[in-house]
Amino acid sequence: MNAKNNQCPMQNGNAEILLSYCARSLEPEQTAQIEQHLTACAECRAWAAEQQTVWAAMDAWEAEPISADFDAALFARIAAAERTSAWERWTSPVRQFFQGGMGWRPVWPAVAVALTLVIALSIENPFRTEPAGQTVKLEAQEIEQAERALEDLEMLRQLEAPEEETSL
Amino acid sequence: MIIRVLIITLGLAGLGLWAQPPAQQARALEKLRRMDPEERERALQDMPPARRRLIEQRLDRWNRMAPARKQRLQGSFENFRQMKPEQQENLRSLVRKFNETMPAEKRVDGRRALTHLRKLDPEARKKFLASPRMKDRFNDGERELLAEMAENMPD
Numbered sequence: 001m002n003a004k005n006n007q008c009p010m011q012n013g014n015a016e017i018l019l020s021y022c023a024r025s026l027e028p029e030q031t032a033q034i035e036q037h038l039t040a041c042a043e044c045r046a047w048a049a050e051q052q053t054v055w056a057a058m059d060a061w062e063a064e065p066i067s068a069d070f071d072a073a074l075f076a077r078i079a080a081a082e083r084t085s086a087w088e089r090w091t092s093p094v095r096q097f098f099q100g101g102m103g104w105r106p107v108w109p110a111v112a113v114a115l116t117l118v119i120a121l122s123i124e125n126p127f128r129t130e131p132a133g134q135t136v137k138l139e140a141q142e143i144e145q146a147e148r149a150l151e152d153l154e155m156l157r158q159l160e161a162p163e164e165e166t167s168l
Numbered sequence: 169m170i171i172r173v174l175i176i177t178l179g180l181a182g183l184g185l186w187a188q189p190p191a192q193q194a195r196a197l198e199k200l201r202r203m204d205p206e207e208r209e210r211a212l213q214d215m216p217p218a219r220r221r222l223i224e225q226r227l228d229r230w231n232r233m234a235p236a237r238k239q240r241l242q243g244s245f246e247n248f249r250q251m252k253p254e255q256q257e258n259l260r261s262l263v264r265k266f267n268e269t270m271p272a273e274k275r276v277d278g279r280r281a282l283t284h285l286r287k288l289d290p291e292a293r294k295k296f297l298a299s300p301r302m303k304d305r306f307n308d309g310e311r312e313l314l315a316e317m318a319e320n321m322p323d
Contacts, residue, residue, distance in 0.1 A: 019299040042172035142196035149193035150226040
């Protein structure tokens with residue numbers, strides 16, 4: 001890169017200089033050149049900001065303390081979400097579709113896909129909540145399936161960045 | 169009207185595909201989750217204690233998870249089960265390797281790096297992995313593992 005000549009590191013395929021800048025490993029003179037370039041180049045500025053966000057998270061992240069009423073608030077939110085989500089997911093797109101109020105003529109393929117997904121998710125949503133109070137029985141094979149699902153969910157949970165953990 | 173009926177018919181026909189076996193895993197999990205403690209204990213009583221404890225711990229964690237995160241993980245799980253069985257097994261194997269070979273103190277940063285890597289295109293990934301700070305934190309093998317994991321993870 002040559003920020004002095006106002007050449008853009010991103011456009012020159014030379015992002016290393018920006019990486020070094022974000023890593024604070026440049027000489028002061030080069031740092032000043034990059035900072036000058038960043039004032040004029042939105043693409044580099046966005047790229048550098050993204051890098052710095054990651055590094056800042058790596059450098060500074062600490063788990064926040066959990067408030068005393070955390071569990072109570074969490075359970076209340078779960079209960080509220082379970083009460084409202086199914087009706088809203090069901091009715092809105094179906095009503096609009098049958099009322100023809102979606103201006104659907106140019107976009108009906110997209111509507112068809114969305115409707116199919118809505119129906120499929122509503123009828124075959126594997127995480128659908130069973131009615132409360134109903135006796136539930138599990139076959140041995142189902143226990144193994146549940147175990148496998150929990151194992152895979154645990155694996156996927158482990159792959160998320162800690163900042164994405166809003167609980168646990 | 170005919171078009172709409174046709175669309176719905178095709179959609180319902182597609183449900184047959186949607187209901188293929190992998191969904192059974194999630195349904196079985198939901199059934200297990202809905203059981204009261206006594207029912208669950210009876211259902212799991214024949215399992216080895218360590219395995220049963222692990223199931224109960226994971227179930228408890230899942231039940232207590234914030235709705236937004238649960239929804240995000242369900243999405244990842246759906247994408248994961250759309251992958252071919254060999255791709256799924258490959259990812260499981262990479263995660264095992266990550267947990268077994270990455271020192272504990274680096275795993276949190278490893279997860280952050282992974283999350284970031286997944287947002288980058290291949291060229292930017294290479295540059296990010298080759299950056300001095302990544303080299304400071306992760307050795308060659310660890311960076312290769314992170315790259316491979318990012319490439320094989322579901323959306």
